[in-house]
Amino acid sequence: MPDSSNKKFNSSSEKSTMSFSHKYKFWLMLLTALIILQLPIISIPFKWLESYFHEISHGLTALLTGGSIVQIQLFPNGAGLCTTRGGSAFFISLMGYGGAILWGTLLFYLASSHQKIAQVCSILLVGLLASSILLWVRDLLTLFIVSVLLILVLAKIKYSSQKYLQKSLQVTGLLVLLNSLMSPLYLLDGQARGDGAALADITYIPEIIWVVIWFLAALLATYKLSKISLRSTR
Incomplete structure (x- = not known):
């Protein structure tokens, strides 16, 4: 006779x-x-992606506050530079690290919502990367880095099932978020350069305060996503 108790144990396990x-x-x-x-x-590509989101956030903030993007540059070590003209200096400086946090959070949240939404999100990311190449990339090194990112996203869409694409985007969002959590700490090098120093000059609030704000914002975003993820599994 079949051992029903064993079946129940396996099912329970x-x-x-x-x-x-x-x-x-x-x-x-x-x-x-x-x-x-x-x-x-x-x-390396994930560090490039976080750097891209950082710089494009500067640029988009410039556009939203009445300025323009002159050029976006990315470097192999994960650094980057967005040259803008006009716009709000305060919000442009604030939204580099702040924007990277938002991008990472948004990627994870949208990918978690539905497999189809993850696919649409990937297509929109392809459009953003392609637009950046056409409009704001001026040097071969940045062209190479952004092209690599574009090819990787296209490969995910083409060769991944919708379910795998969803998980991949979720992990990518967390990678961007983790990078944005650690990146502001590099500003504490005593050289008074970068977004924190720019905000300190504008507001007279010490650079370390801005670093703490960005760090805590990334921590809070990670905590909120963990709560959202837990609710979605119930």
């Missing part, structure tokens, strides 16, 4: 495993993102 993976899905993805960031070569 499977449910327990699924429950664990669903309950801690966000933290497992966050751990995956942390591991990826430690890998010497694989982490």
Whole structure:
């Protein structure tokens, strides 16, 4: 006779495993993102992506506050530069790191909403990268870096199932968020350069205060996403 008690045990064990993976899905993805960031070569495109979001946030803020984008530059070490003309100096400086936090949060949130939304999000990202190449990239190095990012996103869309694309975008969002969490700390080098120093000059609020604000904002965004992810698994 079939052993019904054994079947019940196996079924219970499977449910327990699924429950664990669903309950801690966000933290497992966050751990995956942390591991990826430690890998010497694989982490490079994600650092480029965070830098791109940082610089495009400067640029888009300039456009929204009445200015214009002159040029976007990205460098192999993950640094970048967005040259703008006009607009609000305060908001342009604020939204570099702030924008990267928003992009990472938005990527994860939209990808978590639905598989179709993840696909639309990827297509919009392709459009943004392609527009940047056409409108604001002026040098070969930046052209290469943005083209690599564009090819990687296109490859995700073409070769990934919708479910895999959704998970991939979620992890990408967390990678951008983690990079935006750590990047402001590099401003504490005593050289008084970068967005924090620019905001200090404008507001007379010390650079370290702005670094703390960006750091705490990234932490808060990570916490909020963990709560949203937990609710979606119930």
